[in-house]
Amino acid sequence: MSSANISDRRRYWQFLWRSWAIQDSWNYERQMNMGFLFGIAPTLDRIYPDDKDPRQLAHKKEAYQRHMAFYNCTPQTSAFTLGLAASMEEQYAADRENFNPDTINAVKTSLMGPLSGVGDSFFQGTVRIIAFGLGIQLAQQGSILGPILAMLISFVPSFVVTWFAGKLGYTMGSKYLTRLQGGMMDQLMYVCGIVGLMVIGAMVASMVGITTPITFESAGLVLQDIIDSILPCAIDLAVVMAMYTMIKKRFKTGWLLGICIVGGIIVNALHILV
Amino acid sequence: MFVTSLILGLVGVFCILDSRLLGRLNFERPLITCTIVGLILGDLPTGLAVGASIELMSLGLVVIGAAAPPDMNMAAIICSAFAILTDASTETALALAIPIAVLGQMLGVLMRTILSNLTHAADRAIEQGNFRRATSMHIVWGTVLYSLMYFVPIFLAVYLGTDFVQRLVEVIPAWLTDGLNLGSKFLTAYGIALLMSSMLNKSLVVFFLLGFFLVGYIGLNITAIAIFACIIAVVLTGLKFRGGSPAAAGGVSMADEYDPLEDDDDL
Numbered sequence: 001m002s003s004a005n006i007s008d009r010r011r012y013w014q015f016l017w018r019s020w021a022i023q024d025s026w027n028y029e030r031q032m033n034m035g036f037l038f039g040i041a042p043t044l045d046r047i048y049p050d051d052k053d054p055r056q057l058a059h060k061k062e063a064y065q066r067h068m069a070f071y072n073c074t075p076q077t078s079a080f081t082l083g084l085a086a087s088m089e090e091q092y093a094a095d096r097e098n099f100n101p102d103t104i105n106a107v108k109t110s111l112m113g114p115l116s117g118v119g120d121s122f123f124q125g126t127v128r129i130i131a132f133g134l135g136i137q138l139a140q141q142g143s144i145l146g147p148i149l150a151m152l153i154s155f156v157p158s159f160v161v162t163w164f165a166g167k168l169g170y171t172m173g174s175k176y177l178t179r180l181q182g183g184m185m186d187q188l189m190y191v192c193g194i195v196g197l198m199v200i201g202a203m204v205a206s207m208v209g210i211t212t213p214i215t216f217e218s219a220g221l222v223l224q225d226i227i228d229s230i231l232p233c234a235i236d237l238a239v240v241m242a243m244y245t246m247i248k249k250r251f252k253t254g255w256l257l258g259i260c261i262v263g264g265i266i267v268n269a270l271h272i273l274v
Numbered sequence: 275m276f277v278t279s280l281i282l283g284l285v286g287v288f289c290i291l292d293s294r295l296l297g298r299l300n301f302e303r304p305l306i307t308c309t310i311v312g313l314i315l316g317d318l319p320t321g322l323a324v325g326a327s328i329e330l331m332s333l334g335l336v337v338i339g340a341a342a343p344p345d346m347n348m349a350a351i352i353c354s355a356f357a358i359l360t361d362a363s364t365e366t367a368l369a370l371a372i373p374i375a376v377l378g379q380m381l382g383v384l385m386r387t388i389l390s391n392l393t394h395a396a397d398r399a400i401e402q403g404n405f406r407r408a409t410s411m412h413i414v415w416g417t418v419l420y421s422l423m424y425f426v427p428i429f430l431a432v433y434l435g436t437d438f439v440q441r442l443v444e445v446i447p448a449w450l451t452d453g454l455n456l457g458s459k460f461l462t463a464y465g466i467a468l469l470m471s472s473m474l475n476k477s478l479v480v481f482f483l484l485g486f487f488l489v490g491y492i493g494l495n496i497t498a499i500a501i502f503a504c505i506i507a508v509v510l511t512g513l514k515f516r517g518g519s520p521a522a523a524g525g526v527s528m529a530d531e532y533d534p535l536e537d538d539d540d541l
Binding site for chain 1: 293294295296297298299300301303305306309318319322323325326329330333343344369372376386387388389390392393396397400401403405408409411412413415416417420449450452453454455456457458459460461462463464466467468469470471472473474475478481482483484485486487488489490491494495496497499500502503504506507508510511514515
């Protein structure tokens, strides 16, 4: 097959950068459909190189149309699907009788959910929170190391995961599926949850910084001092939990943003909090 | 001002292309773009300060799936520019960020609707056997249109809006600035609460509290918390998932570390 004349390394690079570019035409109708087509196009072009041959042309059209279907997945983990779909397209081209092409899109569709779930919670949840938790703290101290560190911590896992996801998907895709769907997803989610939430808890205590100016002059008491001696950052925790409750009660984002600004102005004018 | 606006528009292009072409490496985030704006306009401290504040309150606004949150990334570039080019304080810049972000969100929704037409054009191109045109719908037209979606508003906002913001800032009374300051802290709390809302469940609440108390009582910094969190997570995963299969790519290092622990327990 003509696809033999491309080195594996180049193929994996293609999976990597074309997975990263998958959101380039994100739209409401079929979301990342063209992104996926763009990713798999080189593979299809290698399988069906001759546009002059009417039979090949028909097969190629059919394959291109197949990959215009609805698709949405975290770009980094999507490389796995891309690699797997590429290897399935090659199998299909090699053995058209015994391979049902519908399975290609079926596999794509079935992978979207779990791969997005684990990908989003890992990258948008844990990695991003650690990267920017550290980054914000350094930036608040006026150090440019903050943003640099945040970029570095974001880049490295993203690169490594995308590279290996594409490679694994292509080389041992279907075999790996069972392991992915086994306990590994749960483990990864569990680890992400613990690390993410501990850092979030730390951010509540170190980055909100709401205090109260209330004093009881007759008794000579400063309320903030009392709070600090019992439970430091208690006001921060209370405000965050109030926000959390409102979010869980499904208040609209616009309302909540308005409440923050207007509430801030009113509560500050009443000298309750600063 | 024209050249400044032009360059800031290009920062916007860099910002949007991070999620379009680089799989969202987080280079689009306010902390990064505000720092770049600060470097370009020659006021790094303000860039860092505005970036850290906007980052903090937008940390919870994540694009997941089809949901479109207020576009804080676009707002961050415009507002850090305002904070540096006018006398606006960080808090004022933050308050300005909200309406801009909501406008940006609407623009984003409109854009993604328009882009559906590219899909139809690509369908037709495939039908005609013009495969190169089909993929260029994605990589050329997608890139161009998304770039414009950021470049144009940022350019216009900075070019036409700076004088307006300067006049606005001059008439803002002190009580309003103080109020906005508290408001921005509420927004930070909101951002953190948003993050929690997507991750928190009953069995994980203790870890949230652990992180909170370690900082509140002992005063550890975030780096220390992150390190301890990883260790705790690895140890607990080993205990919780005995005899599980080793993890793939993303969790290799962690998975490798808890295996020996399992053996110890079995003895």
